[in-house]
Amino acid sequence: MKRALITGITGQDGSYLAELLLEKGYEVHGIVRRASTENFERINHIANRVHLHQADLLDQLSIIDVMKESNPTEVYNLAAQSFVPTSWKQPVLTSEFTAIGVTRMLEAIRLLGKDTIRFYQASSSEMFGKVQAVPQTEETPFYPRSPYGVAKLYGHWITINYRESYGIYGVSGILFNHESPRRGREFVTRKVTDGAARIKMGLSKELRLGNLDAKRDWGFAGDYVRAMWLMLQQEQPDDYVIATGETHTVKRLVELAFAAVDLDWQKYVVLDPAFVRPAEVDLLIGSPAKATKQLGWKPEVTFEKLVEMMVRADLDRLKGGDTANFKARGI
Numbered sequence: 001m002k003r004a005l006i007t008g009i010t011g012q013d014g015s016y017l018a019e020l021l022l023e024k025g026y027e028v029h030g031i032v033r034r035a036s037t038e039n040f041e042r043i044n045h046i047a048n049r050v051h052l053h054q055a056d057l058l059d060q061l062s063i064i065d066v067m068k069e070s071n072p073t074e075v076y077n078l079a080a081q082s083f084v085p086t087s088w089k090q091p092v093l094t095s096e097f098t099a100i101g102v103t104r105m106l107e108a109i110r111l112l113g114k115d116t117i118r119f120y121q122a123s124s125s126e127m128f129g130k131v132q133a134v135p136q137t138e139e140t141p142f143y144p145r146s147p148y149g150v151a152k153l154y155g156h157w158i159t160i161n162y163r164e165s166y167g168i169y170g171v172s173g174i175l176f177n178h179e180s181p182r183r184g185r186e187f188v189t190r191k192v193t194d195g196a197a198r199i200k201m202g203l204s205k206e207l208r209l210g211n212l213d214a215k216r217d218w219g220f221a222g223d224y225v226r227a228m229w230l231m232l233q234q235e236q237p238d239d240y241v242i243a244t245g246e247t248h249t250v251k252r253l254v255e256l257a258f259a260a261v262d263l264d265w266q267k268y269v270v271l272d273p274a275f276v277r278p279a280e281v282d283l284l285i286g287s288p289a290k291a292t293k294q295l296g297w298k299p300e301v302t303f304e305k306l307v308e309m310m311v312r313a314d315l316d317r318l319k320g321g322d323t324a325n326f327k328a329r330g331i
Contacts, residue, residue, distance in 0.1 A: 003027045005072035007057065007105070008079035009050065012182040013122070015042035017076060017225040022049055024229075029070040031055045031063075031079065042182050057101030063108045067117075074232050076120045077105050080152070084126065085186075087148035095151050102155035106162045106170065118169040118232045121159040124152040125176040125217070125243070125284050135287040138174070138241055156239075163237055171231045173224075176243035176286040179306060180221040181313030188250060189218065190314075192257045193307065197314035199268050200261035206268050210275030212251040217285045219244045220301035220309075230295040243286025244299050256304060260311040 004021050008014040009030025021028050029051045030043075040047060053069060055062035057079055067075075080098040081087065087094040102121060109117050128136045129145035144150045156172050163170040183190040188209070195207035219242075227242045258265035291297045301309070 001025065001027050002074065003029065003070060003072045004074045004076065005029045005031065005066070005070045006076045006078060007031045008077075008122075009052070010040055010042055011078060012042065012180055012184070012221050013078050013178075013225055013228075014076075015046075015182055016180070016222050017078070017228060018043060018046060018050055020225055020229060022046060026074075027051070029053060029066075029072060031066055057097050057104060060104045060107065063104050064111065067108045067112050072117060074118045074120070075105065075109065076122075076228060077102060077155075078122045080122065080155075081148070084146050084148045087146050087151070091147035094147050095154075098148065098151035099154035099158075103158050106158060106168065109168055110162065110166050114166055114168045118237075119159070119171070120228050120232055121155055121170065121172045122228075123156040123159075123172040123174045123239070124149065125174060125241075125286060127153045127156060127174065128284060131283060134283055135243075135245065135285045136241065137287045138239055138290055160239070169232075169237045171234075171237045172239040173228055173231055174239065174241045174286070175224055175227075176217040176219065176241070176284060178219045178221045178224040178242075179310065181310050182221070183310070189253060189307075190310065192250075192253050193310040194314045195268075196254075196257040196261050196263065196265075196311055197318055200263060200315065201318050203318065206270050207254075208270045208272040208275065209250065209254070210272060212249065212254065212269075212271070214250050215247045215283050215285070216250075217243045217245070217247050218253075218303055218306065219299050220306050223299045223301055227291060227295065227297045230291075230297055234294070238294070240291045240295065241286045241288060242291055242297070243288050244303070245286065245288055246303065247283060247285040248303055253307060256307040257311050260308050261315070 004026045034054050053066045055066045081094040126149035127142045130143040132141045159170045162168045179189040198204035254265045
């Protein structure tokens with residue numbers, strides 16, 4: 001039986017990945033941080049099928065201990081301080097988790113099992129930032145525009161460095177924006193779908209947003225974790241852009257979300273300069289051509305279907321529906 005260790009297992013991607021690996025017969029282990037209030041909502045429905053370990057990306061020894069205990073064949077490093085606006089307010093902490101934390105994971109693999117462990121690093125389209133080419137591919141130069149993007153770029157390059165220097169099977173998935181009903185409400189996609197649902201239910205009167213003209217390449221998280229797994233099944237390690245190849249504005253996201261609840265968005269959306277980034281990224285749109293050719297991967301859920309899925313899930317939650325059993329709702 002293959003064994004997988006997932007950092008960030010309680011997050012959006014971690015929960016979908018854990019489900020996928022369990023379906024494929026893996027023994028799944030996950031790293032969680034010790035906290036006075038622990039949120040396992042996203043993995044409650046599989047909690048009795050995964051093995052959780054306490055460790056911290058800030059603590060090298062705890063990572064080594066978990067590696068020894070779980071003895072994984074595959075490691076997926078998904079944990080990070082991943083909210084871009086927070087990276088401006090906490091740039092040092094973001095660097096510790098999102099950049100140096102990757103080095104600690106790689107060091108543990110180098111010390112314990114560089115010949116037996118395959119490592120996946122969650123890179124990000126935010127590394128492209130001020131884009132140098134459209135669409136972005138694996139060969140496009142990076143130009144990050146936030147502390148988060150800079151930290152992710154470090155994690156990306158240190159993975160390549162350990163691969164080339166120590167022979168570690170390390171890959172990076174340069175994932176463009178991927179969303180789901182499990183996305184945190186601080187992210188714009190979930191903020192919009194939750195906002196539309198709340199207004200429909202009479203729980204809110206307005207939705208305050210920043211730059212409606214910002215464009216992103218949005219896909220479904222469930223599709224993207226499948227790409228992560230495929231990367232670690234290849235004979236040779238390599239890096240891949242994972243994207244839909246389509247771009248949409250925040251305005252289009254808003255239109256679809258409010259249309260799903262039969263409301264006119266212009267009556268409820270308020271533009272607020274407080275939500276505009278200090279430095280906005282340009283047109284992010286990725287080319288998944290390499291992943292399609294070499295991995296056989298392609299997205300299955302359309303943007304329109306994704307937004308509808310998220311709005312319906314938020315409505316169910318606000319109506320008191322079952323939020324723990326994601327599978328029962330086909331999410």
